[in-house]
Amino acid sequence: MSLLVVGSVALDSVETPFGKRENVLGGSATYFAAASSLLTRVSVVGVVGDDFPLDELEFLRKRGVVLDGLEKVAGKTFRWKGKYGFDLNAAQTLETQLNVFEHFQPKLDAAARRAERIFLGNIDPELQMRVLDQAERPRLVCADTMNYWISSKRAQLLKLLPRVDVLMVNDSEVRQLAGEPNVMKAARAAQRLGAKVVVVKRGEYGALLVEAESSFFSPAFPLADVVDPTGAGDTFAGGFLGLLDRLDATDGSALRQATVMGSTIASFTVEEFSLDRLRALDLSQIRRRFEAFRTLVHFDALPEHVA
Amino acid sequence: MSLLVVGSVALDSVETPFGKRENVLGGSATYFAAASSLLTRVSVVGVVGDDFPLDELEFLRKRGVVLDGLEKVAGKTFRWKGKYGFDLNAAQTLETQLNVFEHFQPKLDAAARRAERIFLGNIDPELQMRVLDQAERPRLVCADTMNYWISSKRAQLLKLLPRVDVLMVNDSEVRQLAGEPNVMKAARAAQRLGAKVVVVKRGEYGALLVEAESSFFSPAFPLADVVDPTGAGDTFAGGFLGLLDRLDATDGSALRQATVMGSTIASFTVEEFSLDRLRALDLSQIRRRFEAFRTLVHFDALPEHVA
Numbered sequence: 171m172s173l174l175v176v177g178s179v180a181l182d183s184v185e186t187p188f189g190k191r192e193n194v195l196g197g198s199a200t201y202f203a204a205a206s207s208l209l210t211r212v213s214v215v216g217v218v219g220d221d222f223p224l225d226e227l228e229f230l231r232k233r234g235v236v237l238d239g240l241e242k243v244a245g246k247t248f249r250w251k252g253k254y255g256f257d258l259n260a261a262q263t264l265e266t267q268l269n270v271f272e273h274f275q276p277k278l279d280a281a282a283r284r285a286e287r288i289f290l291g292n293i294d295p296e297l298q299m300r301v302l303d304q305a306e307r308p309r310l311v312c313a314d315t316m317n318y319w320i321s322s323k324r325a326q327l328l329k330l331l332p333r334v335d336v337l338m339v340n341d342s343e344v345r346q347l348a349g350e351p352n353v354m355k356a357a358r359a360a361q362r363l364g365a366k367v368v369v370v371k372r373g374e375y376g377a378l379l380v381e382a383e384s385s386f387f388s389p390a391f392p393l394a395d396v397v398d399p400t401g402a403g404d405t406f407a408g409g410f411l412g413l414l415d416r417l418d419a420t421d422g423s424a425l426r427q428a429t430v431m432g433s434t435i436a437s438f439t440v441e442e443f444s445l446d447r448l449r450a451l452d453l454s455q456i457r458r459r460f461e462a463f464r465t466l467v468h469f470d471a472l473p474e475h476v477a
Numbered sequence: 478m479s480l481l482v483v484g485s486v487a488l489d490s491v492e493t494p495f496g497k498r499e500n501v502l503g504g505s506a507t508y509f510a511a512a513s514s515l516l517t518r519v520s521v522v523g524v525v526g527d528d529f530p531l532d533e534l535e536f537l538r539k540r541g542v543v544l545d546g547l548e549k550v551a552g553k554t555f556r557w558k559g560k561y562g563f564d565l566n567a568a569q570t571l572e573t574q575l576n577v578f579e580h581f582q583p584k585l586d587a588a589a590r591r592a593e594r595i596f597l598g599n600i601d602p603e604l605q606m607r608v609l610d611q612a613e614r615p616r617l618v619c620a621d622t623m624n625y626w627i628s629s630k631r632a633q634l635l636k637l638l639p640r641v642d643v644l645m646v647n648d649s650e651v652r653q654l655a656g657e658p659n660v661m662k663a664a665r666a667a668q669r670l671g672a673k674v675v676v677v678k679r680g681e682y683g684a685l686l687v688e689a690e691s692s693f694f695s696p697a698f699p700l701a702d703v704v705d706p707t708g709a710g711d712t713f714a715g716g717f718l719g720l721l722d723r724l725d726a727t728d729g730s731a732l733r734q735a736t737v738m739g740s741t742i743a744s745f746t747v748e749e750f751s752l753d754r755l756r757a758l759d760l761s762q763i764r765r766r767f768e769a770f771r772t773l774v775h776f777d778a779l780p781e782h783v784a
Contacts (some may be wrong), residue, residue, distance in 0.1 A: 187658075209783070256658035351494075351563035354701040374660075375682035378699060387773050389694040392685060394661040416783060426776040453783075454601075460779055467774040469733040472767055474624050476516070476723060476760070 172209050172284065173415040175202045176276050176301045177291020177314075177404070179216040179240060183251040183265075184443065186258070188397045194224050194444035196250060198291035198314070201401035204448040205435045206289075208456060210415040213241035213282050214383065215301070219247040220269045229449050239282050245270040256397045258440075259373040278304040279301040281310040281468025285417045289407055290334075292316050300402070302333050310420055312336040312411055314403070320346050332364030338407055340371045354377065355384075369410070369429065371403050372393075379420060388429045389466060391437035398443045402436040405448065409435035434460045447474045478517050479591065480722040481607045482509045482581045484598020484621075484711070486523040486547060488559040490572075491750065493565070495704045502533050503557060505598035505621070508708035511755040512715025512742045513596075514540040515763060517722040519715075520589050522546035522608070526554040526577040536756050546589050565706045567746075569755070585611040594722050596714055597641075599623050602633040609640050617727055619643040619718055627653050639671030642727070645714055647678045649756040660685065661692075676717070678710050683728040686736045688729060695736045696743035696773060698766065705750045709743040710726065712755065716742035726753035741767045 175198075179381055182196030199216045206212045213236035218224075220242060231237060248271035250262040276297055278285075284308050290298040290313040298313055305311075319327055320343060328346075331337065336346075337360055348359035357368040357380040370378040374396075375472045376389040410432035417424050434456055441447045482505075489503030506523045513519045520543035525531075527549060554564040555578035558571040561574045571589060583604055585592075590613050599621040605620055612618075626634055627650060634654075638644065642668055644651075652658055655666035664675040664687040677685040681703075683696040717739035724731050741763055750752045 187739050224654070352703065354699045354703060358701070372682065374693075375679065376696065380699075385699050385773060386776070387683075387696040387699065388776075389696065392687075392694065394665070395660055396659065413783070417780070423777050427779065431777050449580065457779060457783070458539045462777065464776070466692060467691070469695075469737050469771070471732050472734065472764060473772065476720070476764070 171286065171415050171418060173206055173210055173212040173287045173289070173411055174215065174278070174282050174285035175199045175206070175212060175289045175291060176215040176298070177202060177289070177293060179184050179214070179222070180248040180249050180250055180445065181222070182400060183249070184252040184398055186398050187256055189443065189445045194442060195248070196247065196400060198404040199405035200227075200230075200407040201439070201445065201448075202291065203230055203235045204445050205405035206412030207235045207433070208417070208451060208453060209409070209412035211236070212412070213239055213285065215276050215282060217241045217270050217277060218241060219243065219245045219272045224246045225337055226410045228233070238279060238282070239277070241277075243270050254399060258396050261400070263368035266292065276301050276304075286305070286310070287411055288312070288316065289411050290406065292319075295319055295323050295330045299326065299330050302330075310335045310409055310414060312338055312410070314338050314407060315343060317343060317346055322338070328363060331360070336369055338369045338371065338410070340403070344368065344370050346432045347474070354380070367425065371406055373399070373402070377406065377429055379425055381425065384422065386426045386429060388433045388435055388463065391463065391466070393437060393441065396440045399440050401439050401445065406432035406436040406437040409433075426470050430460060430463050431442070431456075434463060435461055478593065478597070478722045478725060479520040480513055480517055480594045480718055481522065481585070481592035482506045482513070482519060482591050482596040482598060483522040483605070484509060484596070485555050485587070486521070486525050486529070487557055488529070489554040489707060489751065490556070491560070491705055491707050493561040494563055496662060496750065499553070499748045500556070503707060503751060504555065505711040507534075508711035508746070508752065508755075509540045509598065509715040510537055512712035512746070513719030513722070513753050514542045515758060515760060516716070516719035516738070517645055518543070519719070520546055520592065522583050522589060524550060524577050524581045525547045526550065526552045529554045542753075543588070545586060548582070548584075550577050559707070561706060564593050565703050572614065579620045583608050583611075591614070591752035593617070594712065594718055595619070596718050599626075602626055602637045603709050604635050606633065608641075609637075617642045617718070617721060619645055619714065620652065621645050621714060624650060624653055635670060638667070641672045641678055643674045644672035645678065645717070646688060647680070647710070651675065651677050651784075661687070674732065678713055680706070680709070684713065684736055684740055686732055688732065689728065693733045693736060695740045695770065697740055698770065700744060700748065703747045706747045708746050708752065712746040713741055713743040736769050737767060738763075741770060
């Protein structure tokens, strides 16, 4: 078992109808690691500036997260500032400062090169490709992307897709990638472009897993208190890959369980600001909510006389 | 077993990215009856004008739908004209002609008054109340409503809710009714207003059943070909109540099956324009797709070592 994430480690400033936080821990790799480390051993490759409070990551280190690949360089850390209205599905980006992330060149050390499973966070597809070029023989590659790369680095993304086992995107991204408004058709098109499996994240509406032969749907957990949706997608990915790594499996049953595990951990993430809920989370709480998902979707077969 | 629907019987003109139809069969009662009659015996109370092609309803009569309560009066039938873009979740209403529906006064004959289960389609809550005043002792009352009534006839709607067993509305309606953006909290608020059970229809994202003690989520079936979403909500209601009437049950297990049956029949509805897909539908196809829903949401429990 070994899992690697390459992505951003950031300082976020977030405002939602339920409060605001300034310069708190954020970034795709950070969220991913906080989620997946609840299930398996994960290494982080990323970059921060000399303004970054490294002791904020101490809780990750205590959970066994390997931070050897987190470079610290001169300059300011990647910063994102966003705002959510009552429709918590859509963030309004107020400011993005790439800072040291602008010249990020992911470097994998000997241990990271041997990772069995890799999550390519939402970064330039050229950099995602360079990560794969350094990896020895990953058994599973999962990649996120976004509208910006789909339009501005389409050729590079299309080159990457045949090397991707699981493409993990949201509704609008898969539609844009495929040029097709129907999500099922778009997912099939993404498969023809090379991704073996497509996971479509739909925020509060759940997630759809599209395999070659079958599809699976996991709802989002119906929460009464959603405080900050930031990081939901990356902790979904962390739960997904964390479980696959722990199970050491990629069959259909494991992929379905992984999708629900992603939804499970994401449902905790949004209950508090930043990574606060993830800090306090333990496996018994995760297991209970995973089981609650089973109850949430359970229904009995029709009786024979309805036929 | 006996089921009654009160609602509109209409002529719709619909345009979607996949084609257009003029003056085709529509209306909440029509869609509801076409769906529920696949499962049980249903009676329709409604009104049409003298321009209405009654022979268009012959396929419903053949399925045992009782049309004695469908009045034909002088004037033009209720007409709706709408358009959908590629986001098929939201219709743009181009024209609504109430015509004979404007002065509709639902009258229940002796048989209709004895109906065990009643669906109050989306009409003025005052009329919905008058239907209940005529009913002898329904065992289950399910009501739809819309933003227009929630704002313009709020007092009447609030009077109705304590007489409603299942309130069946969409996301924005339950939010508006409760004045609460979180759907779970809004559903709980609707329960405090009197509705015993709340079903939140979420279009292509599925449906949420909120009971007193537990919740259930059914996805929408992931379709590659959605042609016309008109009537999805009313056929969801038809499948839901049709199954409850056929099972003669309202326990938690039956409500969950009914929610999936609603999603099942709605998923057929949207595959063709107007009621075209429902005409050709039979129980074996329904049963197969209901079973496909079980596969769609099935996942295995976590192994013991993940604990």
